Amino acid sequence: MSALTVAGITLTACGSAEPQAKKVSASDNAGTVAAAASTRAKIYEFTTKKKQGYFYTTNRNEAEQAKKKYKFTPTNRNLGYVSTKRFKGALTLYRLRYKTRSAYLVTLSAKERDKLVASKRFVYEGVLGYTSKGKGAGKFQIWRVSKNGWRAVNTAQAKALMKQGWKLDGPLGYVWKKA
Template sequence: MVTTTALAVGGVVVANSAGATQDTTAATTATTATTYRTQLIEMRTAGSAGYFYTANQAEFLRAQRLGFKFTGQVPGYVANTALRGTVPLYRLRSTSRASYLLTLSATERNNLSASGKWRYEGVVGRVPMAPASDRVKIYRVSKAGVGWRVVRAASVRSHVAAGWRVDGPLGFVWTRK
């Protein structure tokens, strides 16, 4: 069984998976996926050069110490371990400014990393690819000079009206733990 703890920081409850342990005994096979969910948190980078996403409490706290600010947005919950029907959500950082983007595509990750303009930083979490009653679709949007954001489907139209470009879907996130 994976166990997580949570800490309220800056008005957001951030799941801590750093101390997670796994018990592979047969008694744990009935554990539900909710044990594995953690919030995907949006922050503005220092100087508001871009957006940053994490699902890790320790990383969230380090980012705050670096001057990153919590935006108040939590697009949803991601899995912090591989579950059937989920795929990795990769994070890359611009090498020219404090700006980050998320992608589902290993090809995009590899091409951006190979360009030298982006540095691959790892998997932020895992997202389901199929809709369900407890999930919402998320998209990556971008705007010149502002960066890349992750937004729920319900707010895509308002972002487009404000000059953002839709880069594409990023799967689904759970709406609750």
């Protein structure tokens, strides 16, 4: 599995073209950075009912519904913030739901997303958000790991889980520490 065949969350319709990032001139860059900060959303992580897997969302209403209606338990781990708008150089983070148990997978790979959906074992639920290719001030990297399920984690958590037998699937990009 290559580094981009790692995580799997996409909230766009399968096969549909995703919007292209708007080209930004150097003079517009400061405004773009400020605008990007205003379009960031927190990544919420939950354990699903009976701890069958993990669920991820950036939508506050969906997070509340996960707790109240589906009885998912918030992990209260800090997975950072993703952009809700595509930007130049953005990585698209896709979300898929496993059909046979309450578990979700996130990925950066449209190829992996399409292959898993074609297997009929997963349902594509759309784009979770957009991460950055590069590190920088106020960012940290997240990863996907797997062991009888999938989980998005930061670097320290990935190292700890690998010592417990989890497999490192690959990077999910860099996320922001703050909104």
